[in-house]
Amino acid sequence: MKQLTLRTGKPGVHNHFKEEPMSKIKGAKAIVQCLVEEGVDTIFGFPGGVILDLYDELMDSPIKNLLVRHEQGAVHAADGYARASGKVGVALLTSGPGATNGVTGIATAYMDSIPMVVLTGQVPRALIGNDAFQEVDIVGITRPCTKHNYLVSNPDDLVPVLREAFYLASSGRPxxxxxxxxxxxxxxxxxxxxxxxxxxxxxQPTVEPHPGQVAKACKAMLKAKRPVLYVGGGVILSNSSKELTELAEKTQIPVTMTLMGLGAFPGTNPLSMGMLGMHGSYAANMMVAKSDLLIAVGARFDDRITGRLDTFAQEAEIIHIDIDPTSISKNVKVDIPLVADCKNALLAINAWLDSSAEFDKAAFAEKHKVWIEQVQEWNAKHPLSYQDEGEIIKPQYVIETINRLTGGDAIITTEVGQNQMWTAQFYKFNQPRQLLTSGGLGTMGYGLPAAIGAKIAFPDKTVIDIAGDGSIQMNIQELATAKQYGAAVKVAILNNGYLGMVRQWQELFYDKRYSGTPMEVTPDFVELAKAYGAVGLRARTKSEVEAVIKEALAINDKVVIMDFVIKREECVFPMIPAGRSTTEMLLA
Amino acid sequence: MKHTLSVLLRNKPGALSRVTGLFSGRGFNIESLCVAETLDPQVSCLTLVTRGNEQIIEQIMKQLHKLIDVIKVSDISEGEYVEREMVLIRMKAEAGTRAEVLRVIDIFRGKVVDVSPTSYTVEITGSESKVRAVIDILRPIGIKEIIRTGTVAMARAPKK
Known part of the structure; x- marks a missing residue:
């Protein structure tokens, strides 16, 4: 009798196999076979010495193997592919610098809970620990920014480890x-x-909600007079937009979303007050501050949402639905925790209400009427707006125009900073998985490779990276990747010659001392587009904006860069200064 | 408030560093840490003493539980438990103090485990507070060096 220990089994319990020698195959071949078995059709990567065996096997496989220009691009592209499609993204990197270049991408995915498997090559086992050429302890380096990681030191562990990796990446909190x-x-x-x-x-993640907690949450909803749904990325990750929308509509509870949650509830629905938090709408922040019941769904009370913690939603009882128990009461004390997959929790809540004699749709609408009117009054008092300045291009106008001309239907990626916040405010996302943005880590350089990943997943969709002139330069080399694989993404650069968001903080809090923020030299983006085999367009005046966007949208076979020369010192408002209460908004 | 946590984790390379990395990365503190294999060689038991208010301890326990290599986390200081720490103390042992050192360690039921012409090395086992008391009393006599193991602890067996 031969004994094997199953890695995934109970420690100490051995499974007994009959003496049948298992057929063995080459490791690299097993990896490819495993990837195919997991449904992987696309990999983003960059080769190197130690993963040549795997690259060799990939050549004969059905998997599309895309060569990026920098490993950070590979991980962001896999991330964009995952966010847009809901599947597990896969990046393939070599050892040493290949792996370390991927770390920012991994941390980005970790902060936003994106399902992803990153495969790295390592020097041969005999050389590990010897400071070998291109050796780095990537398992040590990525320990705090991965859900889990493995160094495969026993060849027979390779296949079980890969399977476990896909399982971990995509289950629970991804x-x-x-x-x-x-x-x-x-x-x-x-x-x-x-x-x-x-x-x-x-x-063993808890995916089913506790029925007692569901009942408690529903009873709190029956009582509440000023309830608010505060919705985060968890709703998108768990594909529960439909259930959330059903709940909001039948209870007539106004909705606000985090940056990660945009699209989870239709932005054009009258119940939507858009984004909350540091650059959220006046109405969204006011209604959270004044609510008596805050229902957090798949959101984690990040500092950009809560502002000063001791003044956040002071009057509210808080229900928190989240699959990760560590999110509960981490920043804000929660009254009714509901640990579960958002979808299951929302299904259970909807079912409870439907079967309750105390719940009546019309009565709820009546109960919340005064509250909704109050929220709408706030919204009417300070809607998201900007000053029109004649022919000077306002960035908000560019986004509004992109929204209008794409019918609100494009996949939008962003970089990080003002471009990201204006996009969140002025593009009305009606579908989940439509906005791909680095919310938690705030990674400049995310948008372009993520757009490529999304375009590879959905070749027929319009994919636009809304960028700044600063952040686009952080991964601009990926224009070549886009060209090579015909990923005809569009890039809209809001060009103000500054690192705009940092400049805004300097304007407001550092006496306009613009230390390190003026971009005195930027490439000519139209010429740069040409150099990369893309189309370059530019708008210098407001009246040129629409024509440029229309022209760009008409081109389907080439990458297009749109360079919008916008007002240099435009700020994102409203703004809650860091560490202040959410009601202390700067409005202009 | 001081809490003593008992953590069962998979006995695998890197598992311990996931635990310690969690504490340093999230700004929790570790007062002492003691780890060794259990009866099952695939599982290690880690006794960890930390401090924090209720909310911090709850976070620590949930964050530990979230680690894939962690099997079980319990705050054993919540119930009745026994704890022991061992300390090795090398004492200056000169003509005038030799007898006194022996008297003190006898009171604490310690024993001498190594002797040199100028020193005694003594071993004392007990709760963390007993260990502290011994050190406080021996210090004025002349401690050359001490090594502490950190606390190990076990919940009391049910009485019925």
């Missing part, structure tokens, strides 16, 4: 998982056991 594979492991013969359902003793 996140990036890194698998570091030494060159000799990929070159040696490995076991390829049959795929069985993965059960891990140490990892």
């Amino acid at each position: 996140g990036p998982v890194l698998v570091d594979m030494p060159k000799d492991v990929m070159a040696s013969l490995v076991a390829y056991p049959e795929k069985t359902e993965i059960k891990m003793q140490t990892y």
Whole structure:
């Protein structure tokens, strides 16, 4: 009798197999077979010495293997692919600098809970720890920014580890998982056991809501006079927009979304007050501040949402639906926690209300009438707006025009800073997975590679990266990747010659001392587009904006860069200065 | 408030550093940490002493539980438990103090485990507060060096 220990089994419990030697295949081949089995059709990567065996195997596989121009681009592209499609994104990097270049992308995905598997090559086992050429302890480096990571030191662990990696990445609160594979492991013969359902003793996310908590939450809703739904990225990750919309509409509870939650509830629905937080709408922040019941769904009370913690939603009882128990009462004390997958929780709440004799749609509408009117009054008093300044291009106008001309239907990625906030404010996202943006980490350089990833996932959709002149330069090399694979994305650069958001803080809080923010030299983006085989368009006046966007939207076979020369010192408003109460908004 | 946590985790390379990295990365403190294999060689038990208010301890426990390599987390200081720490103390042992050192360690039920012409090395086991008391009393006599193991702790077995 031969004994094997199943990694995924209960520690100490051994499974007994009959003496049948398992057929073994080459490690690199097993990886590809495993990827195909997991439904992977696209990989973004950059090769190097230690992963050549795997690259060689990929050549004969059905998997599309896309060569990026920088490893950060590979991870962001896999991330964009994952956010747009809901599937697990896969990036493939070599050891050493290849792996470290990917770290920013991994941390970006980790902060936003994006399902991703990052495969890295490692030096052969015999060289690990020897400061070998292109050796780095990437498992050590990424430990705090992955959901979990592995160094495969036993060839027969390779396949089970990969399966576990995909399972971890996509279940529970999703996140990036890194698998570091030494060159000799990929070159040696490995076991390829049959795929069985993965059960891990140490990892069992709670996906079903506790019925008692569901009832408590619903009873709180029956009582509340000024309820608010505060919706985050968890609703998008769990594909529960439909259930959320049903709840909001039948209870007539106004909705506000975090940056990550935009699109989870239709932005054009009258119940939507748009985004809350630092650059959220006046109405959204006011209604949270004055609410008596705050229903947080898949959101995590980030500092950009709450402002000063001791004054946040002081009058509200708080219901918090989240799959991650560590999110509950981390920043804000929660009254009714509901640990579950958002979809299951919302289904349960909807079902409870439907079957309750105390719930009546018309009565609810009546109960919330005064509150909704108050919210609408706030919205009418200070709607999202900007000053028109004749022929000077206002960035908000550019976004509004993109919104209008795309019918609110494009996949939009952003970089980070003012471009991101104006997009969040002025593009009305009606569908989930339509806005791809680095919310938690705030990674400049995310938008272009993420747009490429999204375009690869949805070649027929219009994909636009809304960028600043600063952040677009952080991963501009990926224009070549887009060209090589015919990913005809569009880039709209809001060009103000500054690192605009930082400049805004300097204007407001540092006495207009613009230290390190003027971009005195930027490339001519129209000429740059040409150099990359793309189309370059420019608008210098307001009247040129619409024509440029129309022209760009008409081009479907080439990457297009639109350079909008916008007002140099425009600020994003409203703004809650960092650390202040959410009601202390600067409005202009 | 001081809390003693008992953590079962998979006995794998890197598992311990996930735990310690969590504490440093999130700004929690570790007062002492003690870790070794359990009866099952695939599982380690880690006893960790930390401080914090109720909310911090709750976060620590949930964050620990979230680690994939962690099997079980319990705050054993919530109930009745026994705790022991061992300390090795190298005492100056000169003509005038030798007898006194021996008297003190006898009171604390310690024992001498190494002797040199100028020193005694003594071993004392007890709760963290007993260890502190011994050190306080021995310090004026002349401690050359001390090594502490940190606390290990176990919940009391149910009486029925």
